[in-house]
Each structure stands twice: as structure tokens, then as C-alpha cells.
Amino acid sequence: IDLAIEPAIDTLPASFRWGVATSAYQIEGAVDEDGRGPSIWDTYCRVPGMVHNGDNGDVACDHYHRMPEDVALISSLGVDTYRFSVAWPRVQPDGRGPVNPKGLAFYDRLVDELLGKGVDPWVTLYHWDLPQELEDAGGWPVRDTAYRFADYSMMVFDALSDRVRTWTTLNEPWCSAMLGYYEGRQAPGRQDFTAAIHAVHHLLLGHGLALGRMREAATPPTEFGITLNMGHASPATDSEADREAARRADGLSRRIYLDPLLRGHYPEDVVADLAKRLVEIPVRDGDLEIISQPIDVLGVNYYSSSKHSGVAEDGAVADEDGHPVDRVVRFGKPVTAMDWEIVPEGFTDLLVQLSREYPGVPMVITENGAAFEDRPDESGFVRDDDRTAYLDSHIAAVAKARQAGADVRGYFAWSLMDNFEWSYGYDKRFGIVHVDYETQVRTPKRSALWYRDVIRRVRGS
Numbered sequence: 011i012d013l014a015i016e017p018a019i020d021t022l023p024a025s026f027r028w029g030v031a032t033s034a035y036q037i038e039g040a041v042d043e044d045g046r047g048p049s050i051w052d053t054y055c056r057v058p059g060m061v062h063n064g065d066n067g068d069v070a071c072d073h074y075h076r077m078p079e080d081v082a083l084i085s086s087l088g089v090d091t092y093r094f095s096v097a098w099p100r101v102q103p104d105g106r107g108p109v110n111p112k113g114l115a116f117y118d119r120l121v122d123e124l125l126g127k128g129v130d131p132w133v134t135l136y137h138w139d140l141p142q143e144l145e146d147a148g149g150w151p152v153r154d155t156a157y158r159f160a161d162y163s164m165m166v167f168d169a170l171s172d173r174v175r176t177w178t179t180l181n182e183p184w185c186s187a188m189l190g191y192y193e194g195r196q197a198p199g200r201q202d203f204t205a206a207i208h209a210v211h212h213l214l215l216g217h218g219l220a221l222g223r224m225r226e227a228a229t230p231p232t233e234f235g236i237t238l239n240m241g242h243a244s245p246a247t248d249s250e251a252d253r254e255a256a257r258r259a260d261g262l263s264r265r266i267y268l269d270p271l272l273r274g275h276y277p278e279d280v281v282a283d284l285a286k287r288l289v290e291i292p293v294r295d296g297d298l299e300i301i302s303q304p305i306d307v308l309g310v311n312y313y314s315s316s317k318h319s320g321v322a323e324d325g326a327v328a329d330e331d332g333h334p335v336d337r338v339v340r341f342g343k344p345v346t347a348m349d350w351e352i353v354p355e356g357f358t359d360l361l362v363q364l365s366r367e368y369p370g371v372p373m374v375i376t377e378n379g380a381a382f383e384d385r386p387d388e389s390g391f392v393r394d395d396d397r398t399a400y401l402d403s404h405i406a407a408v409a410k411a412r413q414a415g416a417d418v419r420g421y422f423a424w425s426l427m428d429n430f431e432w433s434y435g436y437d438k439r440f441g442i443v444h445v446d447y448e449t450q451v452r453t454p455k456r457s458a459l460w461y462r463d464v465i466r467r468v469r470g471s
């Protein structure tokens with residue numbers, strides 16, 4: 011394969027960690043097998059109109075039955091690490107009570123299969139599939155869910171920590187809280203701002219409780235972290251209103267997680283903004299000490315960046331509820347199939363900003379990638395030059411951030427293969443490997459071959 015890569019990529023060190031990522035509900039299928047209980051996504055997919063085309067994860071990529079074949083595929087890409095998530099409702103079907111040994115056994119086999127092929131397993135404990143029974147008891151807006159998460163985490167940790175070195179507690183708590191409980195665009199589909207802010211705190215508390223217990227039971231070189239989805243939020247103009255809009259957006263999407271985790275307190279401006287909406291973060295004594303225990307790695311998921319204006323198209327500065335306007339303004343750049351603008355410079359800006367505002371925490375890019383309208387040829391091969399260009403510019407953006415001082419240690423492409431893209435169903439394809447959902451045949455796209463060559467080249471092997 012002809013290898014055109016951005017020159018900055020050649021500055022990455024040979025020790026840089028390369029991987030691919032997936033999550034349980036998006037690929038596994040087999041939702042009724044071996045004692046798995048229902049999750050909020052099983053329920054949400056059955057609410058008419060919530061998921062594109064009425065799709066659901068019942069079969070997905072059938073990974074539960076094809077795991078050894080998929081591990082061989084991962085290994086053939088030449089990555090060192092595979093980031094996957096464990097499905098809580100497989101391990102503990104009701105979200106409380108005893109472990110389900112058959113469910114846990116799947117991950118045990120997966121870890122062994124990966125190690126047998128020389129691929130390092132990276133476990134995410136929660137990638138959005140809350141056991142339905144816990145949602146029925148109130149879900150993440152309820153404090154008890156944090157304790158349930160810590161118990162579940164220990165079950166997985168006890169079973170796998172002899173072989174798994176890196177552990178991520180939560181994937182993208184912003185999505186769980188804001189899309190799940192406020193915007194309703196993801197499971198469980200509620201629309202209650204106060205509930206969403208309570209969810210933020212209990213997700214962070216769950217992270218801290220799980221982290222504390224795992225850390226106590228861990229032996230080196232075990233590493234722990236959390237993964238946040240972030241973009242670089244900038245004002246559309248230099249006006250006070252636009253700068254304020256960018257500050258508010260950045261506060262509610264990024265700093266409300268980072269400050270308690272890494273500085274031990276919620277950001278004052280965000281607390282004040284929330285108070286104006288009569289919402290209080292339900293912090294109890296001692297919570298922030300639990301939440302701010304040291305992490306070893308910050309997972310960064312990056313897809314796009316945004317510009318913000320505090321003034322609506324019609325000139326209004328407040329909406330009908332009296333809340334200040336936050337209008338996202340387009341850069342005018344090309345977009346992916348998700349309609350997300352392609353902003354690699356924002357990636358560099360974000361990573362440099364993180365390294366300045368929160369120094370001393372190594373970062374790994376736990377997800378980055380793009381959906382495009384793939385067109386397989388007669389043989390099923392996808393020549394996805396648009397995705398390859400996206401990966402190229404974004405890996406280069408990481409290398410540039412490193413040169414500017416950001417401590418980034420690795421990069422994982424989202425995703426290993428096409429999968430269930432949540433409320434977009436199977437319509438949006440993020441894989442570097444194509445999946446034919448009728449035959450379940452996996453075919454590496456051109457981007458996968460390109461990625462393999464980049465890894466070889468940077469490693470110097």
C-alpha cells in the first residue's frame with residue numbers, strides 16, 4: 011500500500027501505544043445468552059422512534075460468537091492494545107447481587123485469547139449499558155448506583171486483574187448524563203436537566219469508589235483512568251457574549267468532569283451557572299476526596315471541535331426559558347457522515363490546553379475516528395480515502411501536540427469494525443474493518459491497511 015502520511019507522524023516515539031477500540035453493546039449481540047440481563051439500551055432500542063431504522067444490538071457484529079476470529083483480526087492489524095468494554099448486565103444481570111459466572115467467563119476467554127496473540131487488553135468497565143433493574147431504581151441520578159458500580163467493578167477486577175494491566179472506569183460520562191438524562195438522545199432517554207446533573211456527580215462518585223477499591227487490591231504495574239469525550243470549545247468572535255458562551259459550554263462538557271477529578275473541586279463558574287438554573291450538584295462530605303484520587307492515565311476521546319456564540323440568529327441572548335443562548339457556529343469545514351466538522355487543529359489545541367490546565371497526567375487517545383458513506387467494490391473492499399485522511403490528519407495532530415509539550419502516550423482508532431452506532435443504528439460506519447451485516451464477513455478497509463503500515467513505520471519494524 012502506498013504510504014502517504016503527514017510528516018509530523020514520524021516524530022512519534024517507537025514506544026507509542028497503538029490500538030483499536032470497541033464497546034460491548036455495539037458489537038457483541040447475544041443479548042439473551044448465558045444469563046445476561048437486560049440493559050437500558052435493550053429497552054431504549056424498543057421505544058419506537060428512538061433508534062434509526064428500529065435497529066438494536068440483539069445481533070450486532072455477533073462478536074460474542076466470533077470472538078477468536080475477531081482477536082485474530084485485531085492481531086493482524088499489528089496493534090499492541092485492544093480496548094473493549096465489559097457488559098455489566100452479563101457479569102451481574104440485575105446490577106446487584108451475585109456474579110454470573112458464565113457472563114464473566116466470556117471476558118476471561120477474551121483476555122486469554124488476546125494475550126495469546128500478543129495483544130494487550132485494556133478494559134473499560136462501563137460503556138453505557140446500565141442493567142435495566144438499576145435504572146428502574148432511579149439510574150445514575152440516584153446515589154446508590156455509584157455503590158452498585160463499585161461492587162460490579164470489583165467483580166470484574168477480581169477475575170481479570172491478574173492479566174489486565176489497564177483499567178478505565180467510565181467511558182464518556184458526559185454522554186451518559188447529558189444525552190441519556192437531559193437530551194434523551196441516548197438510553198434511558200429521559201429529559202430532566204436536574205437528573206442529568208445528579209447523574210454527573212454519581213457517575214464521578216462511582217468512578218472514585220471503584221478506583222479506590224481496585225487500587226487497594228492492585229499490584230503494579232496496574233494503571234487506572236477514566237475516559238472523557240472532549241473537543242476544543244472556542245468563542246465565535248471576541249465579543250463578551252461569545253466568550254461567555256464558550257466558557258459555559260466548556261464548563262458543562264469538560265471542566266465539570268476534569269476539575270473534580272484532577273483538582274478536587276467543581277469549577278466555581280459552573281456551580282454558579284447551575285445555581286442560576288436552580289440546580290445544585292448533590293455533593294456530600296468526603297465525595298470530592300473519593301472522586302479526586304490520583305489516576306494514572308486520562309483517556310481522551312476526540313471527534314470534533316466547536317465554536318460558540320452567545321447570540322441567537324435573531325439577536326436574542328436568552329431563550330424562552332430565560333437561559334443564556336449557546337449557539338454552535340460552524341467553522342465551514344468538511345463534515346463526516348455524522349455531520350461532525352473535521353477539525354484536526356482543534357485536537358492539537360485541546361491536548362495542549364489539557365496539558366497546561368491539568369499538568370502531570372499522561373493521556374492516551376482512547377477513541378478517534380470517523381463515519382463516512384463507505385462504498386464497497388464487488389469484492390467487498392472499501393477504499394475509504396476519506397477515513398484514511400481523517401486518521402492521518404488526527405494522528406498528526408496528536409504528534410504536533412506532543413511536540414508542543416502534551417504528554418500523550420498512545421492512540422486508539424474508533425473503531426475496530428463497523429458496529430451499532432447507538433441511536434444512529436447500523437447506518438453509520440466507524441470501522442476500519444467493514445462488516446457485512448448479512449453474512450457477518452469482516453473485510454479490512456484501506457484505512458486499516460494504512461493504519462497497520464503507520465504503526466510498523468513508527469515502531470521502526
Ligand code: PNW
Pocket residue numbers: 033036181182185239311313377424431432440
Ligand atoms: C463515542 N457527541 O460517542 C462513543 O464512545 C462510541 O461508543 C461511539 O460509537 C463513538 O463516539 C462515535 O459516536 C459519542 O455528541 C457520542 O459529541 C456523541 C458525541 C461524542 C461521542
